[in-house]
Amino acid sequence: NAGVTQTPKFRVLKTGQSMTLLCAQDMNHEYMYWYRQDPGMGLRLIHYSVGEGTTAKGEVPDGYNVSRLKKQNFLLGLESAAPSQTSVYFCASRPRVETSYEQYFGPGTRLTVT
Amino acid sequence: KQEVTQIPAALSVPEGENLVLNCSFTDSAIYNLQWFRQDPGKGLTSLLLIQSSQREQTSGRLNASLDKSSGRSTLYIAASQPGDSATYLCAVSRGTSYGKLTFGQGTILTVHP
Numbered sequence: 001n002a003g004v005t006q007t008p009k010f011r012v013l014k015t016g017q018s019m020t021l022l023c024a025q026d027m028n029h030e031y032m033y034w035y036r037q038d039p040g041m042g043l044r045l046i047h048y049s050v051g052e053g054t055t056a057k058g059e060v061p062d063g064y065n066v067s068r069l070k071k072q073n074f075l076l077g078l079e080s081a082a083p084s085q086t087s088v089y090f091c092a093s094r095p096r097v098e099t100s101y102e103q104y105f106g107p108g109t110r111l112t113v114t
Numbered sequence: 115k116q117e118v119t120q121i122p123a124a125l126s127v128p129e130g131e132n133l134v135l136n137c138s139f140t141d142s143a144i145y146n147l148q149w150f151r152q153d154p155g156k157g158l159t160s161l162l163l164i165q166s167s168q169r170e171q172t173s174g175r176l177n178a179s180l181d182k183s184s185g186r187s188t189l190y191i192a193a194s195q196p197g198d199s200a201t202y203l204c205a206v207s208r209g210t211s212y213g214k215l216t217f218g219q220g221t222i223l224t225v226h227p
Binding site: 090 | 163212216
């Protein structure tokens with residue numbers, strides 16, 4: 001049971017380049033989330049999904065797109081990277097059942113945009 | 115808009131000391147509050163989750179309390195050890211929010227031998 005995995009672990013992009021971050025979970029969780037973590041800012045929610053084929057905006061969605069074509073995967077895309085998107089990105093998942101509220105986090109992707 | 119604040123931002127204590135980390139939130143209509151630990155360069159590990167109907171949760175040397183009416187939670191760590199050194203984050207969610215979390219900025223804890 002790998003839990004929540006993220007690829008890649010590190011990436012350096014030039015301004016204007018595009019990339020996709022992949023999050024995968026093997027716990028059959030319905031809910032999945034993408035957060036970004038910046039120094040002094042805590043974690044902020046980018047987008048989330050409450051099930052396969054659904055996505056919704058979080059607190060800081062601008063410049064990002066997401067897709068959830070399979071229940072176990074949640075992709076985060078940057079179409080035209082900007083230096084302001086330099087951050088550490090975390091994916092998390094959680095079951096839908098209301099008796100299990102705990103979120104499980106992946107190890108993070110450290111992205112630098114130059 | 116919910117805002118979560120953690121005080122202090124950093125804390126350095128000698129090994130063996132009992133300590134308290136504080137978390138406050140502006141909107142008392144929360145569904146639950148979660149405390150996480152984050153080691154440098156790593157992801158988040160859940161420590162304790164308190165439902166809005168609960169007052170406290172305990173796990174080993176950790177005890178978390180929740181006072182919804184005052185918008186406060188504390189994480190108490192007993193007999194601190196160097197291995198407790200990490201960043202501690204609290205996060206709250208609302209009942210209709212599909213589990214979306216609002217995080218504080220964290221408290222960086224250093225326990226020195």
